[in-house]
Amino acid sequence: MSIIDASRMQEIEARYPEVLHRSFRQRFGALTMFIGIVLYGIYAVWFFDLPKVISEARWERVGIYLSEWVSYDVQPEFRISGDKITIKYPRFSPLGDNPHPDWVKTNPDGSMTVSVSGTSRTVTVTKTQAIVTAHGITIPIDIAGDVPKIVGSAPVPSWMTVYDDNILVNLGFAGDASISTDRVKIRKRFLGWANFVFDTHSPFFDKPASEVIGLIVSGPRLDPTQSNLSLAFDNVWNNGAWQHGDVWTKLFQTIVMAFLGTLLGSLAAFPLAFLAARNITPNRLLNQILKRLFDFLRSVDMLIWALFLTRAFGPGPLAGSGAIFLTETGTLGKLYSEGLENIDNKPREGVKSTGSPTILVHRYGIVPQIVPVIVSQTLYQWESNVRGATIIGAVGAGGIGLKLWEAMRTNSNWENVAYMVLLILIVVFLFDAASNALRSRLMGTRAK
Amino acid sequence: MTIADTHPNMQSAPQSAKEIGDAWSKMVAKRRLYTGIGLVILLVAFVGSVRFADENNAGHFFDRLPHLFDFLSWLIPKDWNDVYRALFDLPSPNGANGAGGEEFNFPLGRVYVWGDFYIPEYFELMIITINVALVSTIIGVVFAVPLSFFAARNMSPSNPIRLVTKRIMEFLRAFPEIVIAGLFSAILSIGPIAAIIAVGLHTIGALGKLFYEVVENIDMKPDEGMRAVGASWSERVRFAALPQVLPNFMSYALLRLEINVRASTIIGAVGGGGIGEELKLAISRGFGAKTLALVLLLFLTIIAVDQFSAWLRRRLVGEHAFLLQH
Numbered sequence: 072m073s074i075i076d077a078s079r080m081q082e083i084e085a086r087y088p089e090v091l092h093r094s095f096r097q098r099f100g101a102l103t104m105f106i107g108i109v110l111y112g113i114y115a116v117w118f119f120d121l122p123k124v125i126s127e128a129r130w131e132r133v134g135i136y137l138s139e140w141v142s143y144d145v146q147p148e149f150r151i152s153g154d155k156i157t158i159k160y161p162r163f164s165p166l167g168d169n170p171h172p173d174w175v176k177t178n179p180d181g182s183m184t185v186s187v188s189g190t191s192r193t194v195t196v197t198k199t200q201a202i203v204t205a206h207g208i209t210i211p212i213d214i215a216g217d218v219p220k221i222v223g224s225a226p227v228p229s230w231m232t233v234y235d236d237n238i239l240v241n242l243g244f245a246g247d248a249s250i251s252t253d254r255v256k257i258r259k260r261f262l263g264w265a266n267f268v269f270d271t272h273s274p275f276f277d278k279p280a281s282e283v284i285g286l287i288v289s290g291p292r293l294d295p296t297q298s299n300l301s302l303a304f305d306n307v308w309n310n311g312a313w314q315h316g317d318v319w320t321k322l323f324q325t326i327v328m329a330f331l332g333t334l335l336g337s338l339a340a341f342p343l344a345f346l347a348a349r350n351i352t353p354n355r356l357l358n359q360i361l362k363r364l365f366d367f368l369r370s371v372d373m374l375i376w377a378l379f380l381t382r383a384f385g386p387g388p389l390a391g392s393g394a395i396f397l398t399e400t401g402t403l404g405k406l407y408s409e410g411l412e413n414i415d416n417k418p419r420e421g422v423k424s425t426g427s428p429t430i431l432v433h434r435y436g437i438v439p440q441i442v443p444v445i446v447s448q449t450l451y452q453w454e455s456n457v458r459g460a461t462i463i464g465a466v467g468a469g470g471i472g473l474k475l476w477e478a479m480r481t482n483s484n485w486e487n488v489a490y491m492v493l494l495i496l497i498v499v500f501l502f503d504a505a506s507n508a509l510r511s512r513l514m515g516t517r518a519k
Numbered sequence: 520m521t522i523a524d525t526h527p528n529m530q531s532a533p534q535s536a537k538e539i540g541d542a543w544s545k546m547v548a549k550r551r552l553y554t555g556i557g558l559v560i561l562l563v564a565f566v567g568s569v570r571f572a573d574e575n576n577a578g579h580f581f582d583r584l585p586h587l588f589d590f591l592s593w594l595i596p597k598d599w600n601d602v603y604r605a606l607f608d609l610p611s612p613n614g615a616n617g618a619g620g621e622e623f624n625f626p627l628g629r630v631y632v633w634g635d636f637y638i639p640e641y642f643e644l645m646i647i648t649i650n651v652a653l654v655s656t657i658i659g660v661v662f663a664v665p666l667s668f669f670a671a672r673n674m675s676p677s678n679p680i681r682l683v684t685k686r687i688m689e690f691l692r693a694f695p696e697i698v699i700a701g702l703f704s705a706i707l708s709i710g711p712i713a714a715i716i717a718v719g720l721h722t723i724g725a726l727g728k729l730f731y732e733v734v735e736n737i738d739m740k741p742d743e744g745m746r747a748v749g750a751s752w753s754e755r756v757r758f759a760a761l762p763q764v765l766p767n768f769m770s771y772a773l774l775r776l777e778i779n780v781r782a783s784t785i786i787g788a789v790g791g792g793g794i795g796e797e798l799k800l801a802i803s804r805g806f807g808a809k810t811l812a813l814v815l816l817l818f819l820t821i822i823a824v825d826q827f828s829a830w831l832r833r834r835l836v837g838e839h840a841f842l843l844q845h
Contacts, residue, residue: 108657115654119711128707136702316759327568334565346719370821374785378802382590391574394530458807461658461695465789466799469575472697479701492698499693 136245140489143265147175149183149196151257155483156183156196164266167276174259185257188245194257201250203240206230207325207466212238228328264486266312313487316475322494324388324468329456331388332395337449339400340365344407345433351411364480368401373459377468391468397457403452410444411437446513454506471495492518586627587725594807607815608639641797641813645820647711648793651786652779655715659722659779660772663688666723667730668756676733676744676752683732691724700786714791718782726775733767734760769835773828780824784817 075083103338116122118249145166148159153344160170176184180195187205196201200222210221210231221227230237246258267277275283287299294302302322305401308316309440346352347361376394384390419436427435464472478484573580603609607652608629630638666675668682675681697718703713741759750758787795796815801809 084683112657115650119654119714119715124707124710124712129704132706136705184563192530269571272698319779320575324572327571331568331572334561338813366822366825370818370825371814372781372784372817372821374781374788375798375817378788378799379590382802383578383587384580384583387576387578389576389578392768400716461696462785465697466785469572472695474801475695476697476701477700479705482705488698488701495695496690503689503693 074224096477136485138260139483139485141264141486142244142260142262143486144246144258144260145170146256146258147170147185149257151196151198151255153254154198156181156198158183163271163312165271169269178492185259187242187248187259188256192242192245194240194248194255196255201248201255203231203248203250203328203510205240205242209303212250214250214255217252219250219252264313264490266310268310269303269306270311270313272311275303275306313490318471318487318491318494320490321464321469321471321474322498324391325460325464325472325495326457326498328388328391328395328470329453329460331392332460333453333456335392335396335404336399336452337403337445339396339406340403342443343400343404344411345437347404347408348411350414351437352435361404365404365408366399368397369405370401371397373398373463374466377463377466381467386467386469386473388469391463391470394463394468395460399456401454403448406448407441407445410441411446414440424438445515448512450510454499454502457502460493527682528609535659573825576778589813593805594811596808602811602815605797605806605808605812606641608637608641641794641816643799644792644794645816647785647786648795649780649820649824650796651714651783651791651793654781655719655722655783656687658715658719658770658773659726659775662723663726663730664768666727667734667758670727670731671734673737673739674756674760684727686725688731689775691720692728693724694720696721696782696786697789700789700791704790709792711787711792712785714786714793717786717791718779720781721774726771729771730764730768733764737763766835772831773832777821777825777828780821 072239080232082146089481093474097209143165145164146161148161150157158175160166164170165277166172170287178184178195178198182195184193184195186193192205193203195204201212201214203210203212206228210228213220221233223233227233230241230243232241237249240248240250241415244260246260248258249256266276268285269277273284278286279362283303286293287303290299293299297305310316310373343361347358347365349355349358352358373394375399377390380390386391386500414437418440421434422432460468460470461472461475464470464474465476467473471491471494475488478487478491480507481493578586630640630643631637636833668687669676669680670684672681672687675684679830699720700713700717703716704710707713737760741763742755745755745759783791783793784795784798790796792811798810798813798817801813
């Protein structure tokens with residue numbers, strides 16, 4: 072390896088001064104920006120009071136909610152009055168009106184045992200005690216007195232919380248139990264979506280698939296006024312817990328909103344873009360007015376248009392389509408006019424030289440060049456609007472957004488939220504694929 | 520495009536002018552047929568959609584059309600000064616005389632900074648919304664930059680990683696924002712943090728896609744140079760790819776900031792705090808002057824953010840034609 076001497080070093084320095092003597096911005100620009108972002112981050116932490124929000128966060132809810140997305144629970148309640156124990160199930164129990172699950176056993180001595188998770192986690196209810204077995208230990212709780220009390224001097228395990236008048240037993244994913252002197256409430260959790268096909272009011276409820284198919288194909292009519300097939304379809308479509316019919320209609324509304332809004336927006340933007348492009352319409356004033364109109368339509372925003380149109384037309388997909396139409400006119404108008412300003416002028420001159428009227432110059436000189444751009448942008452916007460239209464639904468503009476928001480607000484129907492999210496994701500991915508395929512065909516290039 | 524290109528079945532070039540002419544008219548007829556079929560399908564879909572939308576709407580189009588401007592006329596205040604008073608939270612003579620209750624009861628929303636000096640609540644809400652947009656854009660950029668290098672075909676360390684990263688970004692893009700906002704407002708209580716997480720996660724997906732497309736289009740010669748001297752993957756990204764893509768990344772991030780200001784307004788309207796929630800309340804309660812004041816404030820802010828980011832983009836990257844993408 073040769074060592075560079077001082078004169079050679081100076082020579083190099085003189086030859087490439089820009090490498091060694093860079094401006095302040097070049098040398099410290101990135102660092103300044105980084106420090107700026109860090110400082111802003113600190114400010115944001117203070118501004119949003121992040122430590123307080125984090126400390127008040129209930130992280131244990133994450134697990135509960137996420138498990139509720141994929142599971143359901145049954146809540147038998149044992150009421151103890153005098154010498155009788157009665158079981159009560161909630162009114163809309165996923166087990167139907169007449170539940171007799173095999174995981175609730177009546178023992179010979181009159182007590183009842185609920186196996187929350189096999190034989191390792193059980194709760195046995197007698198007239199005077201609730202005996203909890205979990206994590207390898209058995210803890211009897213005395214419920215004969217004024218307050219529930221743990222029998223003996225065993226330490227309270229971490230999965231048990233003692234309150235004034237009840238004791239909460241947390242058994243993990245399998246469920247929990249709330250024990251007070253006159254009632255023991257147990258929640259047992261099952262993986263899966265209960266009653267997804269038929270709800271508890273359907274005559275097909277709780278029948279195995281083979282029996283349902285047998286009934287539909289060749290069974291006697293359950294309802295004399297209609298065939299079993301149409302009854303089954305009606306039961307599925309109007310499923311009380313899952314509301315398949317309503318969810319699918321709302322999903323379709325979202326797609327229709329995006330379609331109508333984008334199509335109408337594109338139809339309105341197309342002629343306006345010709346007037347807004349400064350190389351096609353040499354009227355500066357008109358160009359500027361239209362471009363500012365596009366800016367206005369875009370920046371007033373879909374939300375405000377949606378709120379405005381729900382006022383006019385009432386909630387529903389018409390208001391949503393209108394909101395998308397107005398924003399899309401702005402967006403597509405801008406994109407089309409930019410596309411038009413970038414076209415090659417030679418075909419236009421060629422057509423003009425044949426003495427054609429303006430309309431034919433546009434038709435043969437401009438349109439063939441601009442069509443791929445227009446189709447591609449419009450398809451892209453349609454796809455992106457299918458994605459975006461869920462959100463304006465939540466402010467009343469129709470579509471699945473409102474249904475999602477309602478399901479979440481009640482804080483109990485997280486499995487319905489999961490179902491709708493799944494449907495939305497499928498639709499979005501299908502549209503993504505379809506629009507990519509169409510675009511690559513129309514543009515004549517392969518999709519990446 | 521020659522005729523032979525459009526007819527790949529043709530083994531050799533056509534022999535006579537007649538054959539060329541026939542091929543040409545056949546091609547034109549075929550294209551016209553496709554266009555016609557496409558237009559008919561579009562028309563049928565359009566008419567069907569209009570009818571479907573109309574039937575599912577609370578009020579029907581032609582019944583409600585004469586009432587289209589009812590809302591606008593409701594917006595026009597009797598006294599234009601009320602808009603100004605609502606914005607700066609000054610008492611209104613229309614409210615004091617008992618003409619209107621809460622609608623004109625402006626001196627409620629004030630945030631006292633120091634002594635008697637106060638910021639009208641609406642300005643504070645606007646600041647919250649802008650901060651939500653800024654923070655979520657920063658979150659998006661911080662995560663999208665490394666992810667984009669994993670997802671780009673030319674820079675990805677391995678194919679499985681590339682495909683997984685791409686799927687993750689697609690998922691983040693497609694997942695409905697209100698669900699994320701709803702989930703986090705159940706955990707963190709309703710407020711701007713849930714909105715930040717929702718918009719931020721979406722931004723990671725959206726920016727990641729734009730970023731990796733930029734990375735896929737870079738000049739690979741610097742990368743070859745780095746490979747030749749035995750650079751590791753992170754060094755190749757840092758010294759060969761990053762300097763090329765940084766201006767474009769910056770530009771897309773600024774573009775995203777504009778979109779996020781709107782997104783955080785919308786997410787605010789469904790419980791994420793900020794100006795969106797106030798706007799929705801003002802409209803649903805029928806407070807004309809307040810609504811107009813909020814729309815004005817929102818409009819001015821969005822224009823200001825757009826102009827600022829356009830200016831910054833021009834300074835940092837120079838004139839570039841970019842697609843407006845969500």
